[in-house]
Amino acid sequence: MLIFELSQPTRRNSAQSPRERPEITDIPQEFLREDQASLPEVSELQVVRHYTRLSQRNFSIDTHFYPLGSCTMKYNPRACNKYAMLPEYLMRHPQSAVTTGQGFLQCLHELQEILKDVTGMKGVSLTPLAGAQGEFAGVAMIRAYHDSRDDHGRDEILVPDAAHGTNPATATMCGYKVREIPTDADGNVDVEALRAAVGPQTAGLMLTNPSTLGIFERHIQKIADIVHEAGGLLYYDGANLNAIVGKAKPGDMGFDVIHMNLHKTFSTPHGGGGPGAGPVGVNDRLLPFLPIPIVAQEGGQYRWLTEQDLPQTIGRLSANTGNAGVLVRAFIYARLLGKEGMIRVAEFATLNANYLMAQLRSRGFDMAYPQRRAAHEFIVTLKTLKEQTGVIAMDVAKRLLDKGYHAPTVYFPLLVPECFLIEPTETESKQELDGFADALAEILAEARQDPELVKSAPHTTPVTRLDEVKAARELDVAWNNE
Amino acid sequence: MPFIPHTESEVRAMLNVIGVDAIADLFDEVPEAIRAQSLSFVPSGVNEMEIGRLMTERANKDGLYVNFIGGGVSEHHIPAVVWELTTRGEFYSAYTPYQAEASQGTLQLLYEFQSMMASLTNLEVSNASLYDGASALAEAVLAAVRAKKKATKVLIPTTIAPVYRQVVDTIVKNQGIELVELSFSEVDGHTPIDIVSQLTTDDVAALVVPQPNYFGVLEDVDALTNWAHDHGLLVIGLVNPIAMALLKPPGLWGEQGADIAVGEGQPLGVPLASGGPYFGFMCCKQKLIRQMPGRIVGRTVDTEGKPGFTLTLQAREQHIRRSKATSNICTNQGLMVTAATIYMALLGPDGLHRVAANCHANTRHLLTSLAKIEGVEKLFDRPFFHEGVLRLTQDPAAILKALEAQGIVGGIDLSPHYPQLGNALLVCATETRTDSDIGNYATHLERIMSRRRLDPPCAQKVAG
Numbered sequence: 001m002l003i004f005e006l007s008q009p010t011r012r013n014s015a016q017s018p019r020e021r022p023e024i025t026d027i028p029q030e031f032l033r034e035d036q037a038s039l040p041e042v043s044e045l046q047v048v049r050h051y052t053r054l055s056q057r058n059f060s061i062d063t064h065f066y067p068l069g070s071c072t073m074k075y076n077p078r079a080c081n082k083y084a085m086l087p088e089y090l091m092r093h094p095q096s097a098v099t100t101g102q103g104f105l106q107c108l109h110e111l112q113e114i115l116k117d118v119t120g121m122k123g124v125s126l127t128p129l130a131g132a133q134g135e136f137a138g139v140a141m142i143r144a145y146h147d148s149r150d151d152h153g154r155d156e157i158l159v160p161d162a163a164h165g166t167n168p169a170t171a172t173m174c175g176y177k178v179r180e181i182p183t184d185a186d187g188n189v190d191v192e193a194l195r196a197a198v199g200p201q202t203a204g205l206m207l208t209n210p211s212t213l214g215i216f217e218r219h220i221q222k223i224a225d226i227v228h229e230a231g232g233l234l235y236y237d238g239a240n241l242n243a244i245v246g247k248a249k250p251g252d253m254g255f256d257v258i259h260m261n262l263h264k265t266f267s268t269p270h271g272g273g274g275p276g277a278g279p280v281g282v283n284d285r286l287l288p289f290l291p292i293p294i295v296a297q298e299g300g301q302y303r304w305l306t307e308q309d310l311p312q313t314i315g316r317l318s319a320n321t322g323n324a325g326v327l328v329r330a331f332i333y334a335r336l337l338g339k340e341g342m343i344r345v346a347e348f349a350t351l352n353a354n355y356l357m358a359q360l361r362s363r364g365f366d367m368a369y370p371q372r373r374a375a376h377e378f379i380v381t382l383k384t385l386k387e388q389t390g391v392i393a394m395d396v397a398k399r400l401l402d403k404g405y406h407a408p409t410v411y412f413p414l415l416v417p418e419c420f421l422i423e424p425t426e427t428e429s430k431q432e433l434d435g436f437a438d439a440l441a442e443i444l445a446e447a448r449q450d451p452e453l454v455k456s457a458p459h460t461t462p463v464t465r466l467d468e469v470k471a472a473r474e475l476d477v478a479w480n481n482e
Numbered sequence: 483m484p485f486i487p488h489t490e491s492e493v494r495a496m497l498n499v500i501g502v503d504a505i506a507d508l509f510d511e512v513p514e515a516i517r518a519q520s521l522s523f524v525p526s527g528v529n530e531m532e533i534g535r536l537m538t539e540r541a542n543k544d545g546l547y548v549n550f551i552g553g554g555v556s557e558h559h560i561p562a563v564v565w566e567l568t569t570r571g572e573f574y575s576a577y578t579p580y581q582a583e584a585s586q587g588t589l590q591l592l593y594e595f596q597s598m599m600a601s602l603t604n605l606e607v608s609n610a611s612l613y614d615g616a617s618a619l620a621e622a623v624l625a626a627v628r629a630k631k632k633a634t635k636v637l638i639p640t641t642i643a644p645v646y647r648q649v650v651d652t653i654v655k656n657q658g659i660e661l662v663e664l665s666f667s668e669v670d671g672h673t674p675i676d677i678v679s680q681l682t683t684d685d686v687a688a689l690v691v692p693q694p695n696y697f698g699v700l701e702d703v704d705a706l707t708n709w710a711h712d713h714g715l716l717v718i719g720l721v722n723p724i725a726m727a728l729l730k731p732p733g734l735w736g737e738q739g740a741d742i743a744v745g746e747g748q749p750l751g752v753p754l755a756s757g758g759p760y761f762g763f764m765c766c767k768q769k770l771i772r773q774m775p776g777r778i779v780g781r782t783v784d785t786e787g788k789p790g791f792t793l794t795l796q797a798r799e800q801h802i803r804r805s806k807a808t809s810n811i812c813t814n815q816g817l818m819v820t821a822a823t824i825y826m827a828l829l830g831p832d833g834l835h836r837v838a839a840n841c842h843a844n845t846r847h848l849l850t851s852l853a854k855i856e857g858v859e860k861l862f863d864r865p866f867f868h869e870g871v872l873r874l875t876q877d878p879a880a881i882l883k884a885l886e887a888q889g890i891v892g893g894i895d896l897s898p899h900y901p902q903l904g905n906a907l908l909v910c911a912t913e914t915r916t917d918s919d920i921g922n923y924a925t926h927l928e929r930i931m932s933r934r935r936l937d938p939p940c941a942q943k944v945a946g
Contacts, residue, residue, distance in 0.1 A: 017833030055572035062571025088541035094757035103540025117523035168805035271817025275759035315652030319616035321757030338527025463790035471782035
């Protein structure tokens with residue numbers, strides 16, 4: 001049932017809307033709307049019941065184990081939400097003078113300093129609105145750096161073949177060509193291929209470490225040297241920062257510019273697909289190019305740095321100040337953890353991943369990189385299962401929903417066949433991991449005894465498998481009262 | 483340990499299963515030389531009571547002000563239901579609906595959102611949101627340039643907020659796209675068709691048309707749209723979603739309607755929150771849907787023929803197309819859209835109309851009241867909506883500072899970006915301002931302007 005189907009003409013919620021309905025007499029008819037928009041006319045209770053019921057048709061961290069690889073679906077502490085939603089923070093207009101928001105700006109300034117400390121970078125801008133926008137800012141800074149040196153021949157960004165899709169898409173948005181670097185048998189970047197690929201055309205390399213294969217890139221120092229010697233810069237995609245936070249710093253690995261996903265490592269809510277926040281950090285040579293605004297502290301007062309302070313900035317990425325409320329939540333989370341807690345994040349995320357990997361291996365699952373230690377996530381390949389039973393990774397993923405677990409990331413990275421990328425995160429208990437391992441083992445047995453049961457899953461969700469071809473061919477993306 | 487459930491005996495059991503002695507052994511693939519020594523700035527952890535105290539202290543220091551600032555972001559009453567439901571864990575802690583069967587709640591809500599936005603703008607399709615209004619405009623510019631394959635320029639009026647033009651420039655310049663800025667009439671604050679009609683349209687993909695514009699002034703959207711279409715350009719409408727309850731929607735501009743509509747979604751149930759998170763929206767004609775960036779939800783059926791919802795047209799997106807995607811956008815602003823959908827459902831067409839009409843009536847009242855003060859005049863004698871510009875005989879920055887001491891944030895000083903307008907101040911009064919708020923603003927402004935001292939300083943600053 002759609003909310004529109006509950007609608008009855010003239011029904012309205014008088015307690016929620018303004019008392020008066022002033023006549024508009026000073027705007028000529030040519031500017032005015034003649035009809036009214038097709039918004040639903042429903043009561044408050046109808047709204048509450050409808051959207052409460054819809055919410056119950058979701059899996060979420062609060063209701064289910066959600067081991068979505070590369071997304072760091074960990075518990076979002078309630079205190080972060082509660083204290084970010086104090087009225088003084090919520091009611092403040094972003095164009096108000098900084099004198100009306102010193103407490104708020106202090107939180108942001110301290111968050112900048114915390115992120116510098118954690119990543120080993122020299123400067124941080126909180127302004128990018130999501131990881132992909134952080135990537136954009138990072139690559140735009142690489143471009144601004146080369147331009148500032150009149151080094152105009154560098155038109156290529158290198159990206160490992162295992163990278164997130166946002167990496168090559170970002171390079172294109174910044175006007176670069178993309179060249180992919182292959183992965184070696186151990187899951188590392190193929191160093192010889194990299195050496196052959198770099199040259200005077202190389203603007204930079206984008207790298208995630210630990211990589212999207214769930215393993216630490218052991219040759220990182222060598223990779224940094226190769227890229228730097230060719231005159232390129234090294235970009236760190238912080239998608240997997242949760243694996244190393246407090247244990248190793250991208251700045252020490254030789255990265256020049258990084259972005260962080262606060263909705264991952266700093267546990268701000270994923271919200272059904274955002275909002276995120278994608279702060280960027282840089283080393284000395286990229287400091288002048290950071291996106292604005294940035295919070296500065298001068299004589300105990302906080303203010304925004306603008307174009308006047310940073311004339312070489314790549315510019316602004318949003319109309320206001322970045323996703324301020326997300327930043328405040330991340331600040332609260334960082335303070336609740338503290339320095340000891342932050343190191344434990346990486347330790348227990350890694351412990352959980354390696355434990356779950358061992359449990360699955362002992363239950364007959366194949367690891368994509370069995371010779372390697374898991375970082376905070378790892379890859380299972382179901383290639384053998386497919387060959388033996390015809391059951392594919394997507395079938396197993398759907399059957400997991402029946403068992404009460406959200407599926408891991410499936411079919412990513414693209415270079416591992418029939419893969420699951422599994423990231424348990426540090427906030428899950430041993431019992432939850434054991435239950436998940438048992439559920440996957442049950443599905444393995446089901447696939448061998450009754451493959452149809454798995455292939456036709458899910459059976460217990462509000463809908464069964466959806467016709468995606470029909471969705472794309474007979475596009476229905478808006479209700480139109482028919 | 484905060485947010486980590488493991489007991490010591492569990493840790494020992496887990497290490498045994500892995501076959502290592504200590505957690506530190508799990509990091510043996512990290513080269514010794516790059517292992518972090520320690521964190522130097524991050525302080526020790528605090529508990530919930532302590533962080534609550536700290537955040538409350540800082541909030542109290544900031545205090546609460548009576549707000550007369552708009553500029554594309556505005557204060558509205560947000561019904562209690564909106565955030566009670568939005569912060570339910572099932573919405574708050576879910577992610578992008580990759581597993582459609584386990585995400586029907588979020589997916590149906592997004593479909594309802596798309597339907598509401600398409601209806602508000604009178605266009606056929608909507609996406610599931612972008613980051614904010616300014617980045618949505620940038621994405622619309624990119625979409626228009628993709629659609630008009632050989633063109634590289636876009637016409638953008640300077641009656642669009644300066645910061646929007648800056649953001650668009652940041653995002654599109656590396657792809658060789660040029661923004662051609664259009665001047666405006668300093669007499670009535672709009673983009674006259676006779677300025678536009680003198681422009682060459684070679685190599686131009688689109689014209690951006692704001693309604694209302696940054697000054698609150700209404701543009702001649704029909705004439706501008708017709709001119710653009712006559713010259714083979716696409717039209718990108720930049721609109722305030724609340725205004726759409728009252729003003730002609732972009733899909734009905736001119737003979738053929740605008741092709742794309744974008745804007746800042748914040749007025750629809752999202753708090754000001756010092757700058758975000760907000761959301762951007764984008765709607766377009768069906769024929770442009772494959773140029774649209776971001777998530778799109780479609781309605782389909784399951785294997786039993788039951789209706790259901792799924793992400794669709796994913797072949798446009800970065801996780802499939804990689805370097806050939808329409809945009810690098812991945813995460814958008816799902817939770818804000820949850821709030822906006824619930825807000826629009828609660829208010830309905832009549833409620834939204836009342837909000838829009840009260841915003842307009844209050845702004846008109848504010849402009850009239852303030853313009854009576856000696857040294858204050860209203861600029862631009864043209865129809866407006868929701869915001870307006872005043873010219874003062876004194877420096878707006880100093881006046882705003884004096885108002886702030888009285889607990890009033892009084893508007894945006896336009897003089898740095900629009901020096902040709904003199905001491906111009908952009909003001910706004912939404913449905914949340916009362917007659918007494920407006921009267922109070924007028925009283926203080928008059929006192930400040932005349933340098934009389936009717937009240938002792940700081941007497942009315944609300945201490946929070």
